[in-house]
Amino acid sequence: MNKRSGLMTALAVAAALGAGPAVAAEPASVVETYADIAHAKYQDSLETARALGEKVDALLAEPNALTLAAAREAWRAARVPYQQTEVYRFGNVIVDEWEGKVNAWPLDEGMIDYVARDFYGDMSDANRYYTANVIANEQLQLSGRTIDASVIDASLLQDELHEVDGIEANVATGYHAIEFLLWGQDLNGVEPGAGARPATDFDLENCTHGHCDRRGEYLEAATDLLISDLEWITAQWAEGGEARAAVVDDPASGLVAMLTGMGSLSYGELAGERMKLGLMLHDPEEEHDCFSDNTHYSHYYNAVGMRNVFHGRYVGPDGAVTEGPGLADLLPEAERNALAAALDNSVAHMQVLVDEAMAGRPYDVLLAPGNADGNAKIDAAVTSLLTQTKAIERAAAALQVEGVGIEGSDSLDDPAAVMQ
Amino acid sequence: MLMRLVKFSPWAIVAALALSAVWLVQYVVAEAAQPLPIAVFEPGEDRPGGAATSDKALDRNAFSHSSANMPFERELDFKIGNGFFKRIWGSAPSSTQAADGLGPIFNAKACQRCHLKDGRGHPPAGNYPDDTAVSMFLRLSIPPQTEEDRRLLAEGRVNVIKEPTYGGQLQDFSVAGVPAEGRMHIEYEEIPVTLADGETVSLRAPTYSATDLGYGPMDEDVMLSPRIAPQMIGLGLLELIPEAAIRAQADPDDADGDGISGRPNEVWSHKHERLALGRFGWKAGAPSIDEQTQSAFNGDIGISVPLFPDAYGDCTAAQDPCRAAPSGATERYANLEAHGQIVDLVRFYSQNLAVPARRNPKDPQVLAGKKLFADAGCAACHTPRWTTAASAENPWLGEQTIWPYTDLLLHDMGEGLADNRPEGRANGREWRTAPLWGIGLTEAVNGHTNFLHDGRARSLLEAILWHGGEAEPSREAVRAMTTEEREALLAFLNSL
Numbered sequence: 001m002n003k004r005s006g007l008m009t010a011l012a013v014a015a016a017l018g019a020g021p022a023v024a025a026e027p028a029s030v031v032e033t034y035a036d037i038a039h040a041k042y043q044d045s046l047e048t049a050r051a052l053g054e055k056v057d058a059l060l061a062e063p064n065a066l067t068l069a070a071a072r073e074a075w076r077a078a079r080v081p082y083q084q085t086e087v088y089r090f091g092n093v094i095v096d097e098w099e100g101k102v103n104a105w106p107l108d109e110g111m112i113d114y115v116a117r118d119f120y121g122d123m124s125d126a127n128r129y130y131t132a133n134v135i136a137n138e139q140l141q142l143s144g145r146t147i148d149a150s151v152i153d154a155s156l157l158q159d160e161l162h163e164v165d166g167i168e169a170n171v172a173t174g175y176h177a178i179e180f181l182l183w184g185q186d187l188n189g190v191e192p193g194a195g196a197r198p199a200t201d202f203d204l205e206n207c208t209h210g211h212c213d214r215r216g217e218y219l220e221a222a223t224d225l226l227i228s229d230l231e232w233i234t235a236q237w238a239e240g241g242e243a244r245a246a247v248v249d250d251p252a253s254g255l256v257a258m259l260t261g262m263g264s265l266s267y268g269e270l271a272g273e274r275m276k277l278g279l280m281l282h283d284p285e286e287e288h289d290c291f292s293d294n295t296h297y298s299h300y301y302n303a304v305g306m307r308n309v310f311h312g313r314y315v316g317p318d319g320a321v322t323e324g325p326g327l328a329d330l331l332p333e334a335e336r337n338a339l340a341a342a343l344d345n346s347v348a349h350m351q352v353l354v355d356e357a358m359a360g361r362p363y364d365v366l367l368a369p370g371n372a373d374g375n376a377k378i379d380a381a382v383t384s385l386l387t388q389t390k391a392i393e394r395a396a397a398a399l400q401v402e403g404v405g406i407e408g409s410d411s412l413d414d415p416a417a418v419m420q
Numbered sequence: 421m422l423m424r425l426v427k428f429s430p431w432a433i434v435a436a437l438a439l440s441a442v443w444l445v446q447y448v449v450a451e452a453a454q455p456l457p458i459a460v461f462e463p464g465e466d467r468p469g470g471a472a473t474s475d476k477a478l479d480r481n482a483f484s485h486s487s488a489n490m491p492f493e494r495e496l497d498f499k500i501g502n503g504f505f506k507r508i509w510g511s512a513p514s515s516t517q518a519a520d521g522l523g524p525i526f527n528a529k530a531c532q533r534c535h536l537k538d539g540r541g542h543p544p545a546g547n548y549p550d551d552t553a554v555s556m557f558l559r560l561s562i563p564p565q566t567e568e569d570r571r572l573l574a575e576g577r578v579n580v581i582k583e584p585t586y587g588g589q590l591q592d593f594s595v596a597g598v599p600a601e602g603r604m605h606i607e608y609e610e611i612p613v614t615l616a617d618g619e620t621v622s623l624r625a626p627t628y629s630a631t632d633l634g635y636g637p638m639d640e641d642v643m644l645s646p647r648i649a650p651q652m653i654g655l656g657l658l659e660l661i662p663e664a665a666i667r668a669q670a671d672p673d674d675a676d677g678d679g680i681s682g683r684p685n686e687v688w689s690h691k692h693e694r695l696a697l698g699r700f701g702w703k704a705g706a707p708s709i710d711e712q713t714q715s716a717f718n719g720d721i722g723i724s725v726p727l728f729p730d731a732y733g734d735c736t737a738a739q740d741p742c743r744a745a746p747s748g749a750t751e752r753y754a755n756l757e758a759h760g761q762i763v764d765l766v767r768f769y770s771q772n773l774a775v776p777a778r779r780n781p782k783d784p785q786v787l788a789g790k791k792l793f794a795d796a797g798c799a800a801c802h803t804p805r806w807t808t809a810a811s812a813e814n815p816w817l818g819e820q821t822i823w824p825y826t827d828l829l830l831h832d833m834g835e836g837l838a839d840n841r842p843e844g845r846a847n848g849r850e851w852r853t854a855p856l857w858g859i860g861l862t863e864a865v866n867g868h869t870n871f872l873h874d875g876r877a878r879s880l881l882e883a884i885l886w887h888g889g890e891a892e893p894s895r896e897a898v899r900a901m902t903t904e905e906r907e908a909l910l911a912f913l914n915s916l
Contacts, residue, residue: 097477108508166480166536166866168506268495276496277503280761286503369752386496393492 025325031254033312033324035244038088039237040314040322041305044081046230048317052078052178053223060216063202072182076294079175080317083298084305090264091257094236094243101158102229105288107171109180111161112218114209116187129170134161135214152217154225173225176289181219183291190284190368192360194293255399258327262306263392266346270302271385279378284364295363299381300350306388307343327395335391335398342384342391349381456788456908461781462805468857468916469654469775470808470820478776483538483653483858483865487772489816494768501769504762505531509721511595511748521748521757523722524598524732524741525591527557531716531766534649538773539865541649543875548603548632556875557720558590558604558628559645560638561841576695577688579705579844583642585635587734589719590644598741599634604646608876613885616900621885625836626876635739643841643848646874647702651865653858655700655709656771656817658824660808663697669803669827680800680890682829685852687844690727699828702873703843704852713767723757724749731757771814775822775857780915789912792905796897801853801890803827825856825916834888837872849889860914880913881906 055074059067082103088095109115110131132140134156140147147160161172171177184197200208202216209215236243247254278286287295308314312326328336356366356377366374467473472487486498508530509522528534534541534555541555561580564570572578582588586601594600608624615621628644672683685698689707698704706712714727722733724747731747748757780786793799802825811818830850840848851873859880863869869879877883887895898909 093477097479106506163480166539168532168537169508263492264495267492268499272496272499273503277500280500281507 025329027251027255027330028248029325030312030327030330031247031251031258033322033326034254034258034309035237035248036324037308037312037314037322038085038243039234039241040316040320041081041085041088042230042234042237044316044318045078045085046227046234048074048078048081049223049227049230053227056219056223059199060202060220063199063212065199068182068197068199068202072292075175075179075182075292076297077317079289079294079298080301082175083301084308084314086269086302087261087265087305087309089261090269091259091261092243092246094246095233098229098233101162102174102226103176104162104168104171104174105176106169106285106290107176107180108167108169109185109291111164111170112172112177112180113184113215116185129161129164129167134172135211135218138214152214153221154228157218157221157225173222173229175226176291177222178219178226179289179291179294181215181222186284186291186293186364188284188364190282190364190371192362192365194362195291255327255330258309259392259396262309263389263396265302265306266385266392267389270299271382271389274299275378275382275385278367279375279382282367282369282375284367287363287367290364293357293362293364296350296353296357299363300347300354303343303346303350303385307347310339310343330399331395332398335395339388339391339395342388346381346384346388349377349384352377353381455784456905457791458784458787459791459794461787464821465804465823466778466781468778468823469657470822472657472772472774472817472820474774474776476774476776478779478861478864480537480865480867482776482861483651483773485774485776487656487774487814487816490772490814491816494772497765497768498772501765501767504758504766505535505769508533509723509757511746521723521731523591523593523595524745525594525601525735525739526722526733527554527589527591527593527720529593529721531721534720535652536649537865538652540651540862540868540870541875542866542868542870543606543626543646543648547605554592554604556604556646556648557592558630559647559841559843560586560589560630561643561645561843562639562641563643576686576844579687580842582736583639585736585738586630586633586638587736587739589734590630591722591734594634594742595745598745600632601635602630602633605629605631606646613899615906617903617906619903621881623882623885624876624878626874628874643839645839645841645843648870648873648875650702650854651858651862652770652773654775654822654824654855655773656814657775657808657820657822658699658826658828658855659709659771660811660814660817660820661806661822661828662809665806666697666828670829678800679893680797680831682801682827682831683845683850684828685830685844685846698844698846698852702851702854703846704828704830705843705846709770710763710767713770714763717758717763717766725756725758725763726754726760729756768814771817775824776861778915779860783911783915785908785911786915787912788905789908789910789915792901792909793912796909797894799825800894801827801829801831802856803853823857823916826853829853831891832889833886833891836888837886839873856913856916858916860916880910 052071052074055071059071089099090096108130110133111129113135114133115131134140134149138150140149149156157172161170164170182197183195186193186195198208200206202212204212235241238244247257274288288298289295310327312329313321313323315321328340331339353363353366357363361374365371366378368374471489474485474488476482476485486495490498510520511522522529536555543556544551544554560583562583564573564581569581573581580588590604591601592603607627610622611625613621613623628646630638630644667684670682670684672681674681685704686695687698687705687707689696689711691711696707698707700706700709700712706715711727714725717723717725718728718730719734724731731749732743732745735742737743749755753759804825805821805823808818808820808822830846830852832849833851834849837851838849842848871877871880871883872886877886884895884898898906901909
């Protein structure tokens with residue numbers, strides 16, 4: 001559990017006693033659904049990552065605009081189920097400890113490959129890997145320590161390079177490293193347009209930007225590693241898996257995990273670090289999928305992920321439905337309706353961001369300084385998440401037994417007061 | 421007969437084994453020294469940050485979690501504060517007006533670049549160009565030159581007289597078109613120390629200089645003081661230790677004759693425009709987290725902030741190209757590169773980084789080490805326990821019993837550790853007692869065990885052996901310990 005609060009304590013007590021008026025389901029069956037949906041989402045993330053792996057193989061076998069476009073499309077498709085799993089973070093220790101390998105962000109991409117120096121800068125500072133460019137360098141010699149990067153494989157990426165020197169921006173693995181290799185830097189600032197890496201960057205015959213063989217090896221290794229990491233987490237949620245056991249064996253703590261995940265993703269993570277921060281800075285680098293300009297969908301599927309935990313119903317990319325009693329079935333009508341409406345409202349506001357992107361105004365255009373309309377649309381989405389967080393807290397409070405209070409949320413009642 | 425017993429009665433084997441086990445235990449106990457006397461476990465000492473203590477995993481993120489009892493609704497501020505703490509500042513002018521303003525000269529482009537994983541920095545593994553992984557820098561100053569200098573120092577309006585050309589610290593990086601100031605150069609000399617049990621420990625004694633100077637020679641009387649980026653945990657709790665309680669423990673003239681003085685630093689609060697108790701920094705040169713944060717923004721990254729509104733950071737009037745470099749300040753953001761809201765969020769984040777729970781505080785070896793720590797006099801300065809005052813700003817951090825192992829006072833640490841550079845009321849031999857909480861997790865978080873103000877110690881034992889001055893009797897007590905006692909003492913420190 002990421003943050004303790006009275007909210008969670010109240011919930012744990014309530015759940016342990018199986019209390020709560022108008023109960024249409026038992027906590028045990030609700031957490032069972034929660035675990036089933038987790039497994040389905042990670043399984044879908046795994047399968048879409050494997051599909052990405054096939055497209056990467058095809059790209060490397062025959063690098064051209066079509067195979068590159070197909071690999072990019074596969075990456076976008078892989079993000080759809082994965083972003084819906086993020087609601088399982090914060091509440092589940094196993095997920096939290098694992099997550100940094102697959103979705104770490106933001107990154108100093110100059111560690112991985114060439115960058116546009118006038119845009120990225122080549123100023124060295126305390127991160128000596130800022131422009132290390134592993135793809136171009138078979139040996140990294142830094143302070144008497146030599147990293148042998150002649151073979152680019154999973155072990156080099158996860159054991160040597162990921163967070164090397166203790167610097168979190170040295171991201172060597174996961175979705176965003178792969179994203180950078182497929183798209184390259186987005187050099188358009190707050191103007192429309194994503195990264196525009198040419199397919200010839202992977203072409204051994206007509207190689208652009210050098211070291212195309214090693215660039216291909218990196219892409220292959222990072223994709224394989226993502227697949228094996230997803231295999232691992234999927235197994236944790238399968239029958240007999242540890243993550244499943246942690247919530248199913250103790251429905252009270254399962255419910256705590258459920259609400260902690262929804263609350264923390266809505267609030268600190270999505271509304272705060274991923275959206276409000278960028279809005280304060282108006283910085284196009286402060287968007288979650290900055291190379292591909294896929295941020296609108298990342299946020300949208302985060303919101304969808306929270307909603308499907310609430311309803312206990314998840315629809316996979318192939319249309320397969322996983323469903324069962326959800327959190328909604330434990331709640332009294334007023335709180336159930338309020339939270340259902342808040343979740344719908346957030347999804348609708350994220351849909352606005354998707355629509356804008358489809359109309360040629362992606363997220364980094366919306367947060368440009370002076371783009372009052374774009375800023376307002378992001379701000380409205382942030383506000384919808386704050387409202388949703390409040391509804392999650394009230395839902396949790398409704399499950400409490402008499403006499404257990406939850407901590408005040410004055411600042412949430414007055415969103416303007418949150419940013420003190 | 422025995423054969424038959426073995427064959428027919430398994431219980432006999434068990435009995436025989438049990439008997440021999442008893443005999444073995446007695447034999448071993450008889451051979452071993454008496455077990456070390458132990459201190460009692462005090463309720464609460466396992467949770468050094470009180471109710472704010474973190475129970476999260478003790479991996480490399482162990483120092484990056486928020487106060488456990490922080491209300492959920494502040495999670496947004498904490499996360500955004502973390503975002504700014506990690507954020508890499510760019511140089512002006514750029515398309516992102518709210519995010520530029522780096523430099524023109526700087527030590528790092530982001531807070532997190534030196535406060536690695538919210539933990540401790542370390543000295544470079546080699547001098548430039550062998551290693552550029554720098555999470556420490558040199559502070560610079562000169563002795564007072566004029567009556568005005570002496571007045572400013574006497575009134576406490578300044579902590580130091582800055583080096584006339586290079587300012588208060590050596591910035592080793594710069595934006596394009598502006599020279600960097602120079603590079604820190606370290607030479608180490610190994611000095612062997614022999615302990616009572618015959619073991620030899622080698623201490624590395626550093627000598628510092630500045631090379632590759634970008635703006636001509638420095639003043640010949642320049643004083644250099646190396647500073648490692650300190651760990652970030654528990655700062656909001658230290659800020660709430662009542663000033664009167666800290667002052668009550670001061671004994672500037674050693675009136676009680678225990679050999680320990682303890683002086684508060686008195687430093688200028690730029691916020692309140694008056695003298696205030698110094699609490700933060702290696703010589704307690706900053707009165708609050710707010711002022712420490714703002715001064716680091718301005719001095720280390722070159723970002724203008726409400727208290728230090730110069731966009732050129734630490735550039736002096738003698739550094740023309742530096743002062744003339746573009747500013748990232750815009751009218752839209754109060755003519756500052758980091759406006760008040762940003763600074764407030766970083767301060768909030770810094771106040772709420774939680775201290776992790778202790779791992780094995782009831783282990784007999786740890787409790788023996790705790791007793792040795794007290795008996796050697798360490799606790800005379802490394803004060804174990806305090807109670808924080810009530811707080812309007814962070815109410816959840818108030819009225820907590822905390823275990824930081826510091827008195828926040830200045831002590832003479834002897835010639836070996838002296839930087840011979842006064843700062844505020846601290847003389848060239850004095851340092852603030854460093855908090856010890858979390859010290860045993862340094863390796864897990866930062867992958868090293870470099871300690872003291874310049875990271876010269878490569879282990880806790882080396883750090884102890886560097887203690888001199890007022891701490892000399894304590895150091896000698898450690899030197900005289902048996903191997904077993906010393907291991908217990910280190911086990912205690914590593915349990916913090």
